[in-house]
Amino acid sequence: MLRTNWARALATTLTLAGVVLGLTQPANAATAAGERYVALGDSYSSGVGAGSYLSDSGACQRSSKAYPSLWAAANAPASFAFTACSGATSTTVKDSQLSPLNSSTTLVSVTAGGNDVGFADVMQTCVLQSESTCVNAVNTAVAKVDNVLPGSLSALYGAIRSRAPQARVVVLGYPKFYRLNGGCIAGLSETERAAINRGSDALNSVLAARAAAAGFVYSSVVDEFTGHEICSSDAWLHSVAVPVSNSYHPKAAGHAGGYLPAFHSTV
Numbered sequence: 001m002l003r004t005n006w007a008r009a010l011a012t013t014l015t016l017a018g019v020v021l022g023l024t025q026p027a028n029a030a031t032a033a034g035e036r037y038v039a040l041g042d043s044y045s046s047g048v049g050a051g052s053y054l055s056d057s058g059a060c061q062r063s064s065k066a067y068p069s070l071w072a073a074a075n076a077p078a079s080f081a082f083t084a085c086s087g088a089t090s091t092t093v094k095d096s097q098l099s100p101l102n103s104s105t106t107l108v109s110v111t112a113g114g115n116d117v118g119f120a121d122v123m124q125t126c127v128l129q130s131e132s133t134c135v136n137a138v139n140t141a142v143a144k145v146d147n148v149l150p151g152s153l154s155a156l157y158g159a160i161r162s163r164a165p166q167a168r169v170v171v172l173g174y175p176k177f178y179r180l181n182g183g184c185i186a187g188l189s190e191t192e193r194a195a196i197n198r199g200s201d202a203l204n205s206v207l208a209a210r211a212a213a214a215g216f217v218y219s220s221v222v223d224e225f226t227g228h229e230i231c232s233s234d235a236w237l238h239s240v241a242v243p244v245s246n247s248y249h250p251k252a253a254g255h256a257g258g259y260l261p262a263f264h265s266t267v
Contacts, residue, residue: 172219
C-alpha cells in the first residue's frame with residue numbers, strides 16, 4: 001500500500017511539473033488544439049475597423065486582428081476557416097458562408113442580424129438628419145427586429161446545425177454604442193444616443209432568444225465593452241470615421257479586449 005501511494009504521488013508530481021515546464025498541455029489547451037473552427041458572420045466578425053486586412057479577403061475585409069483570427073492564433077485549432085464578410089445579412093451568411101461546415105466541425109462563431117434591420121442606414125440617418133427622424137428610424141429598425149429578424153435567424157441557425165451537427169455554435173451579440181452622459185461634446189444628442197442603445201438592446205434580446213431556441217450558446221459583449229463605448233474616455237468603437245466603413249465598428253482593441261474574451265469564455 002505504501003509503495004502504491006508513493007508511486008501515485010510521484011506520478012502526480014511529475015504531471016504537475018510537466019505542466020509547469022511546458023512538457024504537457026493543460027486540458028483546455030489540448031482541447032482547443034483539436035477544434036475544427038469556422039468563423040461566420042458580418043463585419044463585426046470579419047474585423048472591419050480593426051485594420052490589418054487579409055490580402056485574400058477583398059471587400060469582405062477580414063482582419064488578422066479580428067477576434068476569430070486572434071483566437072485561432074492563440075489556440076492553434078486543428079483547422080480554421082474564416083468566411084465572415086462585411087455587409088453580410090443572416091440570409092447571405094446562410095447562402096454564401098457555410099461551405100466549410102461539415103460533420104467534423106466542432107466550433108462555430110457567428111454575428112449576424114444588424115444588417116438585416118438596416119443598422120447602417122439608421123446610423124446614417126441619425127448622423128445626417130433630425131433627432132425625431134433618428135428616433136423614428138430606430139423605432140422602425142426595432143419593429144424589424146421583433147417581426148422579421150426571428151425568422152431569418154432561425155433559418156440561418158437551422159442551416160448551420162444541419163451542416164455541422166456536432167459543433168458548439170456561439171452566437172455573439174453587439175455592444176451598446178454610447179456611454180450616456182459621457183465625454184462627447186458634439187455629435188448626436190443624448191436622446192439619439194439612448195435610442196441607438198435601445199435598438200442594440202432589442203437586437204441582442206432577439207439574438208439571445210433565437211440562439212437558445214436553436215440550442216446554441218449566446219455570448220453578450222455588453223459587459224466587456226462597458227466603459228469603452230463611444231463617449232467614454234477609452235472607446236473601443238469608432239464613431240464617425242474615415243474611411244466611413246470603419247464608423248460604428250470595433251477597433252482592434254475592441255476585438256482583443258471585448259469580443260475575444262466574450263468568445264473565449266464560451267469555448
